[in-house]
Amino acid sequence: MNFSISEENYIKAIFHLQQQDGFATTNEVANELSTKPASVTDMMKKLKVKKLLHYEPYQGFRLSTEGNKVALDVIRRHRLWEYFLSEKLNFTWDEVHEVAEDLEHVSSKKLIDRLDEFLGFPKFDPHGDPIPDINGNFTVTRVISLQDMAINTKAVVSNIKDQSTEILEVLQHKNICIGTRLEVKKRFGFDNSLEVKIGRQPVITISEQLAKNIFVTHD
């Protein structure tokens, strides 16, 4: 099955919205896609006929198994392109989304699977969101702020929130980049600063402001 750009955008929007409430409403979708409620209703009828979602008038929508598959496929494409833009073309984190929004609708399966391979099967996009693999499975490991890590737990840096040159400077100095494995050893309640160990290097100190901007996954 092949879907139009519009259909894919609606499916993606519903997928994201139902993460929270378990379902999505007309107004929510209209708002998410900057369109009008009437347009949403029209599209929902179409997607229901195509069996991509469950929908009874006035009851909100829930993606079907098939719809979920489509959503994960679009999200896979989107996040792989984001990773490509960031990693290979040096886009900053705030620039990748808009372009990926277009690239995600190029639906050649071979293209995406080869791209995935070329990028080394990345598990997270530049925002730290998981990238579904070729079967639609993704790492459920939650990405949390370094600040929220428990003491004596190991983690891998998966993304950095802020993207200023200042933060890059301090990260470079402390030898921290995406993929760095580290362990939180101690937290000082006075200023919420952390002591962190990276491999066999001596322990380093990370301020609260910095820790809040470093996102990690459990190792």
Place this chain on the structure above:
Amino acid sequence: MNFSISEENYIKAIFHLQQQDGFATTNEVANELSTKPASVTDMMKKLKVKKLLHYEPYQGFRLSTEGNKVALDVIRRHRLWEYFLSEKLNFTWDEVHEVAEDLEHVSSKKLIDRLDEFLGFPKFDPHGDPIPDINGNFTVTRVISLQDMAINTKAVVSNIKDQSTEILEVLQHKNICIGTRLEVKKRFGFDNSLEVKIGRQPVITISEQLAKNIFVTHD
């Protein structure tokens, strides 16, 4: 200005068609785009209003300066993606076109210019067609068959026509690939075989059949 996918396809088709005759006709365009003449006329009216081409009923079409710019931009995107697919994602020459046909319509200027840089500012796509640079200029160096090279001239391999495993085998054996610099030293009239020198390696012999499939540009 931003143009629809349809508009871009029509402009690209006219650009290609007017390479030959200097202008394009309704039927030619309809044929090229697998659409009907009536649809072409409709679109031509639209593109005329947008000043992308010159058109008087029954007189055929010619791109305006502005239309030419748009065409070169689309072609630049198409060929850069083809190069990417071939070079980075290991697509074969006959697979790249279809996917590039979709990718070419993602029109972020930053994306394309960064991609160009990432690829090392390639001058030719995998088919040997020149890639317009950021200003729409492209190497006019004609790509010619190695067979047609004059004696004692230097050349760079820009593409291989045939794409069978057999030709790849012999090329690999003789150490020839895209980008290889070589010099034609001698031609034997008997069988039209060539003697070619690659760098400081000993001279090798290339048959007429092989030379016809190797396309080069003057160095």
Place this chain on the structure above:
DNA sequence: AAATTTATTTAGACAAATCTAAAAATTGCT
């Protein structure tokens, strides 16, 4: 529980891109 507000759907219209069928212009032929 009735009234009001909010959310959703329906009805009808519109723009883009396409099509078929018919009309008009151009070209080619004798």
Place this chain on the structure above:
DNA sequence: AGCAATTTTTAGATTTGTCTAAATAAATTT
């Protein structure tokens, strides 16, 4: 030049995705 064949255009319809305005259903308030 006149007629036939071809090419191109026009007219009117269709599909997709959108919109506004009005109608209806659901939720909230009093």
